[in-house]
Amino acid sequence: MKDWDRDHVTSIILRVGVIGSLFFIIFGLVLLFVKGHADGYSLSQISTITSNKVTSGVLNLGDIISGSIALNPLYLIALGLWILIFTPVSVVFVALIEFIQEKNYSYVLMSLYVLCILLIAIIVL
């Protein structure tokens, strides 16, 4: 049984994901300019692109949600970037649901494999 259009849902998810992520990124950037510092780093340190001082290495993944709620500019940007990373992942998820409904088991297995690899990349490694 199939009562929804996968391609349409996919298209909407992709659009919402990109717009949502850009929203948080821009919001974080504006806050960064207004506050002039974030997470103990000055604006000039954060905006230095010729050295790798303030990179994703100093941002703890577990703090993204709480940091964003506390309106920490760096974590808001990080939240935007992670929404972006999760956007294509959700497309695989939508496809998986459809394959399950169609009882297309070889493709259920294949999308599960892709999701596992993605989860390993995000969480384990």
Add this chain to the structure above:
Amino acid sequence: MILIFQTMLGLLGVLINFISIVVAGLLAGLLGSLTGLGGGTVLVPLLSLFYGVPIILATGASLISTIATSAGSASAYTKQKIANIKIGIGLEMATTTGAIVGSFTLYFIDRANLLWVIFIAFGSVLLFSMIPTIKRSMSELPKHIPPDWTTRVFQLSGSYYDSRLRKTVEYHGVRWYYGEIVMFFAGFISGLLGIGSGALKVMGMDWAMNLPMKVTTTTSNFMIGITAATGSSIYWRLGYIQPFLASATAIGVVLGSYFGAKLLMRLTNKEIRWVFFAILSFLGWDMVFRGIAYSNIVIISIFLQTTYAILLSVTMIAIAFYWIKGVRKHERLG
């Protein structure tokens, strides 16, 4: 008073810095979509050659921007129902695995202080990806190859409505296993160099699996985002993503590829694309020479690097231009 003035000046400096990165992203997105090679392929050379950005941070920013453009344009393509999501997901098994291997290879190269290798690899991949991209304009539909066992087992048949040919095109893919092998390398290159490696993905579906060009390009576009998401999450842990840089380039590349796609549709004189190919091949050669210079094996000044890069790219594009023109003329006569 002076203190406020200094703060304002500092803010202005950061703002200008930000805008100049957005401009680099804009240029990359524009050139990337006009040539069909993708924003990252232009962004990494621009940032590492002219902005003084360490190459690992350039690859991190590029991979993030690649997700944004892929998602943006895939959103439009999937609605037209040309991209084959089923084939795409099957092949993603290989690209995501490849992306993990590629990202860790970059990490080990970085740890071993051999980043000059990345410059040379990047330049070479850029130059080689231009070949299938330039050739692409030659044929739309593949020649008929009978279905094989993988067509049935992996359900590689599909159809789409071609608005230019004004008919529904039925197609089927073959040699799925070759597709998977090429896709593993595409994923590996994506994780290693921080690009979408769309050219390699197109090769996998076009040459190996004999799918029509429209299906190939749109499906590859949708796959690029998933591959880049895998690489990006590992890059994040490794500290290769600089938030300020990545957000500026993501905004720039998204805008640039949007305008690039619009411009491409209006471009009536297709030969102007050769100018863009020439710029791209210059960036490719410049990366190769910068890598050679960083290796300290041969010492070449920046001036000589640029000169060699210009000479070689002009020669290469001139040869390709006359070669393609010759082929077209021959086809018309035949």
